[in-house]
Amino acid sequence: MSIFLERQQIRKRKTFAKRIKATERVLFSLAVVLGGVAAMYGLYLFVVSGPIFPVKKIVVDGNLTRIMKEEVETITGIGIGQKLFVVNVENAHERLKEYAWIREATVRRRLPNTIWIYVEEYEPEAIIINDNVPFYVDKEGVVFKKVEPGDPLEYKIISGVDSKDGSEQLKESLNLLFTYEESGFGKKFGISELHYDELIGYSIVTDNNPFQIVLGQDAFYDKIDFLSVCQGIVEHPGVGIKYILATSKERIAVGYHRDEI
Numbered sequence: 282m283s284i285f286l287e288r289q290q291i292r293k294r295k296t297f298a299k300r301i302k303a304t305e306r307v308l309f310s311l312a313v314v315l316g317g318v319a320a321m322y323g324l325y326l327f328v329v330s331g332p333i334f335p336v337k338k339i340v341v342d343g344n345l346t347r348i349m350k351e352e353v354e355t356i357t358g359i360g361i362g363q364k365l366f367v368v369n370v371e372n373a374h375e376r377l378k379e380y381a382w383i384r385e386a387t388v389r390r391r392l393p394n395t396i397w398i399y400v401e402e403y404e405p406e407a408i409i410i411n412d413n414v415p416f417y418v419d420k421e422g423v424v425f426k427k428v429e430p431g432d433p434l435e436y437k438i439i440s441g442v443d444s445k446d447g448s449e450q451l452k453e454s455l456n457l458l459f460t461y462e463e464s465g466f467g468k469k470f471g472i473s474e475l476h477y478d479e480l481i482g483y484s485i486v487t488d489n490n491p492f493q494i495v496l497g498q499d500a501f502y503d504k505i506d507f508l509s510v511c512q513g514i515v516e517h518p519g520v521g522i523k524y525i526l527a528t529s530k531e532r533i534a535v536g537y538h539r540d541e542i
Contacts, residue, residue, distance in 0.1 A: 334364060334365040334366060334392075334393060334394060335361075335362055335363070335364060335365065335394060336359065336360070336361055336362060336363045336364070336365055336368065336394060336395070336396055337361065337394040337395070338361075338394060338395045338396070339354050339359060339361065339395070339396045339398065340391075340395060340396070340397045340398065341353045341354065341398045341399075341400065342397070342398070342399045342400070343399050343400035343401055343402070344401075344402070345400060345402060346402060347382040347402050347403075348380070348382050348383070348400070348402065353377070353398060353400055354398075356376050356377055356380055357373035357376055357377060357388065357396075357398065358372075358373060358376065359373055359388075359396050365390055365392075365393075365394060365396070366390070368390065368396060370388040370389060370390060370396075371388075373388045373398075374386055374387070374388045377398075377400065381403075381425060381426040381427075382402050382403055382425075382426065383400055383401070383402060383403070384401045384402060384403045384419075384425070385399075385400075385401040386398070386399065386400050386401070387399040403417065403419050403423070403425045403426070404419055404420070405417040405418070405419060405433075405436055406418060406419050406420040406436070406437075406455065406458075407436050407437045407438065407439050407455070407458065407475075408428060408434070408436045408437070408438050408439070409424060409438075409439045409440070409442065409444050409451070410438065410439070410440040410441075410444075411424075411444040414427065415427070415428040416428060416444065417432075417436075418439070418444075418451070418455075420455065420459075421447075422446065422447050422448070422451045422452045422455055423446055423447070424444055424445070424446050424451075437458060437472055437473065437474065437475065438473065438474040438475070439451075439454050439455075439458070439474075439475050439476075440474060440475075440476045440477070441476050441477035441478055442454045442475075442477050450477070454475055454477065454483075457475065457483060457496075457501050457502075458472065458475050460501075460502055460505055461475075461485060461505050464505050464506070464508070464509045465509035465512055466505065466508040466509045466512050467505070469489070469512060470487040470488065470489050470490070470492075471487055471488030471489050472485055472486070472487060472488055473486050473487065473488040473491065474486040481495060481497070482495070482496060482497040482498035482499075483495075483496040483497070483498075483501060484496060490521055490522070492521070492522045492523055492524055492525070493523075493524045493525070494508070494524070494525045494527060495524070495525070495526045495527060496527050497527065497528070500529070500530045503530035504527040504529075504530050504533075506530075507527070507530055507531060507533065508525070508527065508533065511533060515533070515535045517537070520537050520538070521537065521538040522535060522536070522537060522538075523536040523537055523538050524536040
């Protein structure tokens with residue numbers, strides 16, 4: 282065999298040996314990676330389903346008046362003894378948000394063994410009548426719950442108004458209600474119902490010695506101010522008011538119960 286052929290065979294053997302070593306290094310690295318992955322997965326299984334980190338305490342925070350803490354726990358589906366890292370906090374949060382009285386909710390894990398739940402309830406501002414069905418509405422105009430038997434009823438009534446969440450008419454109605462309640466006339470006579478009629482406009486039924494105040498279609502806030510200015514004039518001892526027509530922001534017409542005059 283010639284020297285040239287011998288050198289070629291030597292080079293081939295060296296190249297083959299290098300490839301074998303490179304393959305060995307790759308396989309070794311792969312084995313290390315797979316071993317690490319297996320170890321991490323084993324650790325994950327141990328943490329998630331092993332004997333450590335069981336839920337031992339469920340803390341419910343928030344100023345709760347409509348819903349009991351035990352009811353909050355039941356809604357979430359979380360129980361003592363469940364594995365802390367198995368608990369689906371996102372699912373528990375969604376369950377709470379579906380409950381009619383709950384405005385905001387937060388569910389979090391707290392090591393080593395606690396589930397922390399925060400709940401903020403809706404606070405009704407009034408009851409709005411929609412197709413003869415009463416619903417609660419909050420001060421921001423969110424219609425959040427149908428009024429059921431046994432629910433509290435000590436709220437003002439809003440009727441004849443677009444009851445869709447956040448509608449401009451509903452917001453205007455709430456602003457009108459707030460303004461009247463803060464006025465001198467409103468503090469004296471109160472309000473039981475705010476009604477809107479397409480022909481007449483807004484009207485108020487007072488709470489104390491009930492009578493109707495017709496505010497019409499515009500200048501509501503000026504008319505309310507004028508009512509407070511005229512408060513001492515329209516009241517007569519022993520004579521009950523039947524109605525007040527606020528025809529303008531500078532003029533009112535007052536009707537009295539005739540049998541008392």
